[in-house]
Amino acid sequence: MEAGIVGLPNVGKSTLFNALTCSRAAQSENYPFCTIEPNEGIVSVPDDRLSRITHYITPQKTIPAMLKLVDIAGIVKGASEGQGLGNKFLSHIRQVDAIVQVVRCFEDPDVTHVSGSVDPLSDIDTIETELMLADIQTLENSLAKAQRSARSGDKEAKLRVSAIEKCNEHLANDQPLRTLKLPEAEADAISSYGLMTAKPVLYVANVDENDLQGDDPLVRKVREYAESSGASVVCVCAKLEAEIAELEEPDRSEMLSDLGLTEPALNQIAREAYRTLGLQSYFTAGEKEVRAWPVPIGATAPQAAGVIHSDFERGFIRVEIYSLDDLENYKSEKEIRQAGKLRIEGKAYIMQDGDICHFLFNV
Incomplete structure (x- = not known):
């Protein structure tokens, strides 16, 4: 874009x-x-x-x-x-x-x-x-x-x-x-x-x-x-x-x-x-990098995964998602998981601005 x-x-x-x-x-x-x-x-x-x-x-x-x-x-x-x-x-x-x-x-x-x-x-x-x-x-x-x-x-x-x-x-x-x-x-x-x-x-x-x-x-x-x-x-x-x-x-x-x-x-x-381009951002966060990824508003989870690599979209299984508010509330991804706030979404999920994601895929 x-x-x-x-x-x-x-x-x-x-x-x-x-x-x-x-x-x-x-x-x-x-x-x-x-x-x-x-x-x-x-x-x-x-x-x-x-x-x-x-x-x-x-x-x-x-x-x-x-x-x-x-x-x-x-x-x-x-x-x-x-x-x-x-x-x-x-x-x-x-x-x-x-x-x-x-x-x-x-x-x-x-x-x-x-x-x-x-x-x-x-x-x-x-x-x-x-x-x-x-x-x-x-x-x-x-x-x-x-x-x-x-x-x-x-x-x-x-x-x-x-x-x-x-x-x-x-x-x-x-x-x-x-x-x-x-x-x-x-x-x-x-x-x-x-x-x-x-x-x-x-x-x-x-x-x-x-x-x-x-x-x-x-x-x-x-x-x-x-x-x-x-x-x-x-x-x-x-x-x-x-x-x-x-x-x-x-x-x-x-x-x-x-x-x-x-x-x-x-x-x-x-x-x-x-x-104006109709874009929003989702994030990936780990020890190697924290990164914002552009994705069209209304994109599905597999389409968002494809922004990282086409293999991610082709072999999409599911995505694990949490929010920045949850991160600021629970202080770590581990605590978010333990509190049951980590969401599991499938192929039909529509990405939301600010989602923090882990994509699971297999090709």
Whole structure:
């Protein structure tokens, strides 16, 4: 699972990406098309439950869940028609599972805005429009072939035609496909299209360093828009976060304290991007390692086991589970077992966020 960071040129997108991945590479120049190939990075997802577990189970190492991010070059109006190498960049968005859109919510005469003025809602509309136009092209290009196959009696093709027609009608009403609920069979029939407006979105309001809480009217507009569309917003000063990311401890902690922050805002982005991807964490805990594992919300126990290794899923027998609350109450796994709090679950069990697990398998 991976998220793509998108935005118009010069909104702070690459600065944010570099800070998230703690990259010390030179920042891009102040030009609209500065990044051609997407940069990829892996970031950890901060989770205080790891430290709470290791208070009682001391491992050789602690491993957080990881999130893959892709920095996609700035999109401009006309991208769906190839402007600014738009088709190349849009193809990168098709490959990610969620979109993190950075919108600029600060004025700076030294940083040119590609549209000539700072208007985050206009920025959001520009990108949404380009993605919708690109999705329309994808659907129109696929419809004729699907119709031919449907006429020959192909059941999956019939599902595909129905899904395409519903999507086209939805897009014709200027509605992104993430707000359209298709029957599961129809959604599966067009899943290979990589429709961009069907992907979940997280908005990142890039704010001035004097507005870290996002009180500016520009940010309020983004929050209202996101709320109306069921999305989340994280406020961050990308420039400031990049400076914080470059610091070593304890200088980093001192700077955060001076700013009145308990953690970098980047931590919030990582957690919200993780949630936007529809992921939750379960844990394995032992002397070798305490580790958080990402798993889709709604995954079964065998599917969760498969995240560790495919053999675990193939040969799944059962899973032993206890909670962090039980660990903090009984102080050790041994005491949890003796108190009868260790649960035994089978193949039908739906994983819960925060489960601490031992998988039993045989292949």
